[in-house]
Amino acid sequence: MLAERRSEDEDCCAQAAALMSRYCDGDRRAFDELYATLAPRILGYLTGLVRERATAEDLLQLTFIKLHQHRDVYIRGANPVPWLYTIAHRTCLDELRRRRRSRVRVSPDGNLPHEPAVDISGAAEPAHEEPDEQTIARGMAALAGLPETQRQAVLLTKIHGHSTAEAASILGTTVGAIKVRAHRGYVALRHRLRGDDLAVPNASADIAREQAAL
Amino acid sequence: MSTTPLDDTDLLHALREPGPPPPASPALLASLDDMKPVRTRVPLRTLLLVLAAGCVYPVAALALYPLRRDLSALPPAWLIAVALVWLAGFTIPLVLALVPRRHQVLPDAGRALRAAVLAALTLVLTGLLFTVDAPGVTILPRTRWAGFLPLWWHCVSFSLKATVPMLVAASIALRRMTVVNLSYLGAPIGAVGGALSGLTLHGLCPYGGGAHVGLAHGGGVVIGAVLGALWLPVLARVSGRPR
Secondary structure, three states: OHHHHHHHHHHHHHHHHHHHHHHHOOOHHHHHHHHHHHHHHHHHHHHHHHOOHHHHHHHHHHHHHHHHHOHHHOOOOOOHHHHHHHHHHHHHHHHHHHHHHOOOOOOOOOOOOOOOOOOOOOOOOOOOOOOOHHHHHHHHHHHHOOOHHHHHHHHHHHHOOOOHHHHHHHHOOOHHHHHHHHHHHHHHHHHHHHOOOOOOOOHHHHHHHHHHHO | OOOOOOOOHHHHHHHHOOOOOOOOOHHHHHHHHHOOOOOOOOHHHHHHHHHHHHHHHHHHHHHHOOOOOOHHHOOHHHHHHHHHHHHHHHHHHHHHHHOOOOOOOOOOHHHHHHHHHHHHHHHHHHHHHOOOOOOOOOEOOOOOHHHHHHHHHHHHHHHHHHHHHHHHHHHHHHOOOOOOOOHHHHHHHHHHHHHHHHHHHHHHOOEOOHHHHHHHHHHHHHHHHHHHHHHHHHHHHHHHOOO
């Protein structure tokens, strides 16, 4: 099963590298395919980090905007997936810092900034097999209880299947630190998943507490 | 609640992709309007740019100042061996800090940091323990602080003149790379500036003695690494700020 998943990941990386090269050549369809391929995984990572779906969706959009702005940094033939995770992680950190600095942003004349209108074309969203919500809630609750650094390491290595070297590169730390954090987080996660009275925490309250601590 | 083990594939998959992503937002779609082909990065070009910035002062110094006067009196094998150690201390962290592993976009910052620490330690210890002097020809600095410190500062400031341009060039090259922890790349680049100067001083500095070579020439590597770790994130932020 693990080998199967690894082979799937390798295929995905090769496909992503090819798409990224076409995207850098100015192919708009390649971007759409790249978004369709990688956005679910990046969204999963961001949801695990911020524990709030709406915030994670905003960060996902920002991540892809940054990818577009910095696409000249890409090296042809390289695997763009760990890099995209790094951009997502950095975007998440920047956003948390920005929120800490200013709760409400107003223009010099005192008005709220203009928000772009939501696209309501009426087209149906693509069909997707929904995972069991109870399973997600249980896993998310267990993840939410982990310390920040352990949660990041577990998300990247155990859930998103990155190597410890890739995870270290994404988080900007050493392989040794990732190994320790991932192991401790994994053990704690197992304990939590085996617990009988695991309650789903209030994500908004949790984030507010975290921001206050920052 | 059940006691399902964590390696349950459904749970891992559910956490990995907890639902479909939203369609691209209007802001993202608007940013895609300028879809033009771009010239992608070539790491070797970045490496050469940073190296060129670091080489300006040492090359000028080699052209302007005479070689150390005890050069012909020192054992050639020692001269070559120590030069190779300085060369390795300069090339390995530079390559690791700027050239990503195969099929990766970003350099491995942790590996580059480890290389910088190892290089700094090796170069300080090489200077302290393996310095050879030619009796009567090599000038030995006084062991008192008053005699030692001015010469220490002279060689450390030589290192800084190579390190600072390197850090500025690296900050320009790395400012758009969205690395999470730029300090981890700043330390090796700063250490490289110190090691490049140390290699130059190996051929220029007329002063000998393990204490001078270890603490002034090797110290330049340590000071460069610390400066790089502290300054590179700041310089990258300043040079990457939209005008």
